[in-house]
Amino acid sequence: MYDKPLPIVDPDTAPYWDAAREHRLLIKRCADCGRCHFYPRELCPHCHSDAVAWHEARGTGSIYSFTIARRGAGPAFQADAPYVVAVVQLDEGPRMMTNIVGCPPDDVRIGQRVTVAYEDVTPEISLPKFRLAEGA
Numbered sequence: 001m002y003d004k005p006l007p008i009v010d011p012d013t014a015p016y017w018d019a020a021r022e023h024r025l026l027i028k029r030c031a032d033c034g035r036c037h038f039y040p041r042e043l044c045p046h047c048h049s050d051a052v053a054w055h056e057a058r059g060t061g062s063i064y065s066f067t068i069a070r071r072g073a074g075p076a077f078q079a080d081a082p083y084v085v086a087v088v089q090l091d092e093g094p095r096m097m098t099n100i101v102g103c104p105p106d107d108v109r110i111g112q113r114v115t116v117a118y119e120d121v122t123p124e125i126s127l128p129k130f131r132l133a134e135g136a
């Protein structure tokens, strides 16, 4: 059983979570200024246009910042410690908070290239996490 907090899916975020279940990463892109943003908003945070639409990200980026949690953030996370909480800068520009998985936490460095890796935590929810890219 998955006992960590789950995202609350509402009509605004359902396309994001539907895509995540298919292991596709959606971000919002503005038709007026061409820039992408995350988390998804109804207005572009760069130019305030409402001409924003879902855009499939490549799922690649680099580690902007990170920390190693050596104690779990609550009982459900205790068995995972130590784990990496990171801010990944996507190649499209936006940054997202995530975990770096699949390597010892001490191997993680700022600037390393990463690729999205989904964790299917329930039949409805897959969480985008990141792994170090080949050769990173």
Ligand SMILES: [Zn+2]
Pocket: 030, 031, 032, 033, 034, 035, 044, 045, 046, 047, 048, 049
């Ligand atoms: Zn814009």
